[in-house]
Amino acid sequence: MKCPFCGKENTRVIDSRPSDDNNSIRRRRQCDECNKRFTTYEKVEAIPLVVIKKDNNREPYDRTKIEAGVFRSCHKRPISVDQINQLVDEIETAIFNREEKEVHSSIIGEIVMDKLKELDPVAYVRFASVYREFKDVNTFMHELKKILDNETTL
Template identity: 85%
Template sequence: MKCPFCSSENTRVIDSRPADDNNSIRRRRLCDECGKRFTTYEKVETIPLIVIKKDNNREQYDRTKIEAGILRACHKRPISVNRINQLIDDVETEIFNREEKEIPSSVIGEIVMDKLKDLEAVAYVRFASVYREFKDVNTFMNELKKILDK
């Protein structure tokens, strides 16, 4: 860290503590060259994730949209809230582990379906029917056959 007074790069941390907002670290530093003290704040850098929709519009990632879709799919199914929250966390972790700045909504949908398939078959089919926009009963039956074959 460069000293703001003499521009020396010879500085050291003499005290660290959480800042008032608990979202950053406050560090007191001492310049070895001029002997002056100064304060720096260290904060986690977050990269905003942009979702590319089917119509090529872009919008900022919103966890509540995934929650809403999964909750609709799991409505009146014997799935605990803890398992649903864990599934949402798993989806979000997989999305952010890709370390991409933009992600197509279709990729998010496939991740959700993959996780729902392991959780509960009816919830999976409900989500898939909306996500894949089943046009008729035959498309619906084809998806059911895939599940039954496994």
């Protein structure tokens, strides 16, 4: 680390502790050349995630969009806010574990549907009907039949 006072690169860490927000490390350093002290902060470099939409437009990842879709799907269902937050956390973890800088919205939608299917079948069908843009009752019934067939095989 270069000393901000004399510009030399011989510095050492004399104290290290978490910062107030717990999202970085505060380090006190001392220059071996001029003996002056200074503070640096070290934090994890977050890779910005870009979502590729259906029309190939790109926009920054926004957790609130997933939250809003899940909340709408779970409306008037016996699902707590804690369960919804945990579900969104799981979805976000699955997205970021892909370690890609860009992800298609279709992949995010599939992850959301998989997680909702495990949580609540009604919430899943609600989300799927909007996400997959069901055009008629037959498409809706086909999706319901798949859920019912899976339940009978368990």
